[in-house]
Every structure is written in structure tokens, then in C-alpha cells.
Amino acid sequence: xxxxxxxxxxxxxxxxxxxxxxxxxxxxxxxxxxxxxxxxxxxxxxxxxxxxxxxxxxxxxxxxxxxxxxxxxxxxxxxxxxxxxxxxxxxxxxxxxxxxxxxxxxxxxxxxxxxxxxxxxxxxxxxxxxxxxxxxxxxxxxxxxxxxxxxxxxxxxxxxxxxxxxxxxxxxxxxxxxxxxxxxxxxxxxxxxxxxxxxxxxxxxxxxxxxxxxxxxxxxxxxxxxxxxxxxxxxxxxxxxxxxxxxxxxxxxxxxxxxxxxxxxxxxxxxxxxxxxxxxxxxxx
Amino acid sequence: xxxxxxxxxxxxxxxxxxxxxxxxxxxxxxxxxxxxxxxxxxxxxxxxxxxxxxxxxxxxxxxxxxxxxxxxxxxxxxxxxxxxxxxxxxxxxxxxxxxxxxxxxxxxxxxxxxxxxxxxxxxxxxxxxxxxxxxxxxxxxxxxxxxxxxxxxxxxxxxxxxxxxxxxxxxxxxxxxxxxxxxxxxxxxxxxxxxxxxxxxxxxxxxxxxxxxxxxxxxxxxxxxxxxxxxxxxxxxxxxxxxxxxxxxxxxxxxxxxxxxxxxxxxxxxxxxxxxxxxxxxxxxxxxxxxxxxxxxxxxxxxxxxxxxxxxxxxxxxxxxxxxxxxxxxxxxxxxxxxxxxxxxxxxxxxx
Numbered sequence: 206x207x208x209x210x211x212x213x214x215x216x217x218x219x220x221x222x223x224x225x226x227x228x229x230x231x232x233x234x235x236x237x238x239x240x241x242x243x244x245x246x247x248x249x250x251x252x253x254x255x256x257x258x259x260x261x262x263x264x265x266x267x268x269x270x271x272x273x274x275x276x277x278x279x280x281x282x283x284x285x286x287x288x289x290x291x292x293x294x295x296x297x298x299x300x301x302x303x304x305x306x307x308x309x310x311x312x313x314x315x316x317x318x319x320x321x322x323x324x325x326x327x328x329x330x331x332x333x334x335x336x337x338x339x340x341x342x343x344x345x346x347x348x349x350x351x352x353x354x355x356x357x358x359x360x361x362x363x364x365x366x367x368x369x370x371x372x373x374x375x376x377x378x379x380x381x382x383x384x385x386x387x388x389x390x391x392x393x394x395x396x397x398x399x400x401x402x403x404x405x406x407x408x409x410x411x412x413x414x415x416x417x418x419x420x421x422x423x424x425x426x427x428x429x430x431x432x433x434x435x436x437x438x439x440x441x442x443x444x445x446x447x448x449x450x451x452x453x454x455x456x457x458x459x460x461x462x463x464x465x466x467x468x469x470x471x472x473x474x475x476x477x478x479x480x481x482x483x484x485x486x487x488x489x490x
Numbered sequence: 491x492x493x494x495x496x497x498x499x500x501x502x503x504x505x506x507x508x509x510x511x512x513x514x515x516x517x518x519x520x521x522x523x524x525x526x527x528x529x530x531x532x533x534x535x536x537x538x539x540x541x542x543x544x545x546x547x548x549x550x551x552x553x554x555x556x557x558x559x560x561x562x563x564x565x566x567x568x569x570x571x572x573x574x575x576x577x578x579x580x581x582x583x584x585x586x587x588x589x590x591x592x593x594x595x596x597x598x599x600x601x602x603x604x605x606x607x608x609x610x611x612x613x614x615x616x617x618x619x620x621x622x623x624x625x626x627x628x629x630x631x632x633x634x635x636x637x638x639x640x641x642x643x644x645x646x647x648x649x650x651x652x653x654x655x656x657x658x659x660x661x662x663x664x665x666x667x668x669x670x671x672x673x674x675x676x677x678x679x680x681x682x683x684x685x686x687x688x689x690x691x692x693x694x695x696x697x698x699x700x701x702x703x704x705x706x707x708x709x710x711x712x713x714x715x716x717x718x719x720x721x722x723x724x725x726x727x728x729x730x731x732x733x734x735x736x737x738x739x740x741x742x743x744x745x746x747x748x749x750x751x752x753x754x755x756x757x758x759x760x761x762x763x764x765x766x767x768x769x770x771x772x773x774x775x776x777x778x779x780x781x782x783x784x785x786x787x788x789x790x791x792x793x794x795x796x797x798x799x800x801x802x803x804x805x806x807x808x809x810x811x812x813x814x815x816x817x818x819x820x821x822x823x824x825x826x827x828x829x830x831x832x833x834x835x836x837x838x839x840x841x842x
Binding site for chain 2: 209213214215216217218219220221223263265266267268269270291292293294295306308451452453455456458459460461462463465466467468473
């Protein structure tokens, strides 16, 4: 039998901590940005994560689901969770209201390999709700701006109403040290001043050395294919293309098997995989 | 390793003596031809050898990773609290080597970076007394390298005709032997000769044989094979193979709310990757929507993914899945089919 220290047996990984919704800001008609803080001050201050990691969110009586962290560890004390109403738990979370308590455990997952990415250029490519986990990486790069060379954000959505963090990202367009491209596919009333079309159309806007660049992608499954084709065409090596994957999860700690893809678990081996990992894993997208 | 001898006539006496170390559980007859590990209240009901006892209906995971396990209780006032209940010490008597190896496999799964505290808090309260066995038509543990054990037992009893050679595998096992010292004797040269004879004859007793060599690579090559579609059509996706499998460990987690609408419990229960909902995410997208996808996933997780994670397949060759499959799928036949290995012998060659 594997001998375990008593301490390991007392530390229950399934036990969520009480957490409070500090602020809620609507993003789209079904998506809210929640700022949350662990109730226990010591735990709240000690909470640390890597961009790209996620937490398991509990609504008492409804259940648990994985939510990616939308804030950077450089902005301490609170955690941002951008949640779309998509199922039982997220629906219930939306109806909790300001100042409500819920359960949270984590952070889980590998996160972006920021220590490897630093010293390179960074391209963040997001589609729709995929901006949520990438916002943690974007803020991280902004707060450690000197650790990265060029930083480029490409973000596309169907309509301008579907863009998350709109005010925040629009204001980025004024910054000289970050190239920001926001694209919408449909502009019904002609009021959109940013780019029009697909996120892949934005690749013509800049030149970058693929050997000194990491590309981080998150978006709907259909987007990955087109974006990856573009990146490969530009000469990116498969190991420099980072993808964030989504799967059903129950435990978040590599035990329940719901998130398995091939011989990896999205929760502990991911959710960030390189494209090289992905082509070696079956049934991934 | 300390090895002593227990004469056959003293076996039940030793078993009854173990009550002072915890609640003794041993295989007992359940249906006409089925057996189950149950608490021993009547020694005459214990079936340790013969009587066609090769495998119990459910494997021993039921003791550590319970079919339904209450993880947490919750209330608006107290938030979430650990709901683990200590059930005291248990002794599992008469465990076969395939099942011991299966527990070792689960130990690896439930430890690692995140320790499953529910599993291990129960695991450390349970002593395991193993016992040698005679394979039936469905057993193929010898092919899987699980027909013997080097660890994972407190005591292991090997039949040598007029008694058992008892391997002492832990200090608790030694305490058990020492406390009933009068029942044991040292083993003679004849006992050792008989033990060796049986060990050497053992591989010849297996009617089902399979060679897993290079199977992970072949599974990659055959990822798009028509066999999966064919098996997907045959498989009912009932999940019984997962429930009776000693190394399947998937679980689902759900909250159950009390009638007050506020307090309740978070429970986990056994799940199967053959169930349609297993990889379905919010919004309805299913990453393994087809029956063939799910059948393949289960097979690949056992025979390929575990090779990557732990260096050996998770299958221990106990034969439960094949015995209980209502669609008559022979899982060794499945390996033979995918490998195209004619040296592999399975259920369609011998009467199921």
C-alpha cells in the first residue's frame, strides 16, 4: 500500500472554501464578470494561480463546475470569473446575486507556461467566450510588460454585443505597447469602428517572427482549425501554439475521468496544451 | 519475507481468531453460482476454495471507493463540511492476486499530486489476506502479469495441499500470525517442493491467453478501424463492465438537497465512460457522442492510457467484464481482434 502522511489524509481536496461575490458586471446578455474573494482573509491573500488555470465553483444544492480564472495573479486579493449561463450550475450562479456566498476550490490545471513564454513575443487569439481565460494571460503580460517583447491581441466575435470586456479592450487600442485588433463578423447597424470579419482576417495586419513568438488560442472548436492553419502557414512550430481546452469535469484533480482525452486528463495535464500535444491526442477538438 | 505454514484444518479457526483485529469479510455464496465479499457471521457460509469460486460479483473497490459515497454535507450557516464517516477496521480474507493487483492500481490512481482522502482514509483501515486460486475458463491474469503478488497484502496464503504457506507481508500481518502462534508451524522441505511444483504448473492451467505486447501502438494504428463501429453496435452501453471491473474508477458527483431546500449532501457514485452523458458538456456538445466512441474510449483507457501513465495496463484479467456482459462481448476476443493475434485464445474458442 502507498504510505501517506497523516497530513495528506486530512487535506480534503474535494472541500470547497466559502467565497463571496464582491461585484458583478454584465458583459453580454448571458455572460457576467464576477469579482470574488475567499471569505477567509488568510486564504484570500494566499490564493495564487497561473494564467490559464481554473477553479471548481460550487453552488450549494446545485453542484460544481469548472470556471477559468479571468484575472491575473499580479492583481491580488480577488479573483475574476467570467461566467456564461450555459447549464445548471452557471444558471444558478447567475441568480445568486451580489454579495452572495458560494464554494470555490482550486486553482487547478497546468496554466500557461509563462516562465517559458517570457522573453518572446506573445499573440493572444480569442473568439467569443474564449477571451475569459486569455484575459488572465493578457493582464499578466500587461503587468509584466518588460518580460515580453511584442504583445498582440486578436479578438473576434459574431456581433459587437458578444465581445467580452469591451470597454477595457477598446481602451487598450490607445496603448502603444500592445497591438489590439478587435473584429466582429456582423455589424448590423454599421456603428462598429473596429475591424470587420473573422479573427483569421487579422493576420495580415502585422509581421512577426514565428520563431520568437508564442500564440495562445482560445475559442469555439471551429475557430481552432482556421487559426492553426494560419499559424502553421506563417511558420509557427507546433510547440509554440498553445490551446486552452474545455471538457466536462467533476473533480478537477485527475480522478473522475470525465475530462479525459486520449491518455491525458484536461484537468491536470491541461487545460493548456500545445498543438503538438493535441495532434498526438485523439478526439481532442 | 517471513513464511510460515497453516494446516488446512486450522484455516477457519484462524479466520475466526481475526475478529480481534477488525470486522472480518470473506467471500460467501450469493446466488447459485455467484459470490460476494460479506461480513462473516457464520463460518460455515465462507467459501474460500473449490465450489467454483473464482471471482466475486463486485470487486473490492466497493470497500474504498464506495458505489455511493457522501463526500460533503452543506448548509447555508456552515458552508461545506467533510462528511466522511469512519467505519472502523476491516479484514478482507481470501482475496485473489488479480484483485490485490487491482487495488494497487487504484492506489496509484487515487494518490499522486492530489490525494483522494476518502479512498485512503478507508484504505488504511483495511487489512488484506490474500489466497491462491485456480483459474477458470475466463481468467487470464497470468497473461496480464497479475497472477502473483509481491506487495499489497498483509498475509498471503498459498495452497500446498495439506495446508497453506503463509507469506507475511506487513507488521500487522505478523501481529495476526503471532497472536495465533499455536495454529502455525514452520514449513518443511516437502511444503516448499509442493509450492514450487504448483507455481510451475500454474501457467498451464489457463485456458484464456493474450499477449499485450505492443498493443498501445497497434491501438494508435487501428484508431479508425471498422472494429470499433462493429463493437459499438454490439455493446449496449449498459456500463456493467465498468461496475464489476476492479480497476474502473470513474465517478459522477451530485448534490442532494433535503426537504428544507437548503441543507443537503454532495455525493459521488460510480459512473461509466460508456454512458452517453459521460463527456457531454453544458450546452449539449458531446465529445464522445457515438456508442463506438465510448466503447473505444473505455478500451483505450485500460490498455493504452494506463501504459502511458503507469507503465502497465489497468486490466488485471479477472474476467468479470466478459462474464457479466449482456451483449456477450469477450474482452480478450477484442484484444485478439484488434491485434490479429492468432496465438491469443479466448471465449469463442472455448465454451463461455
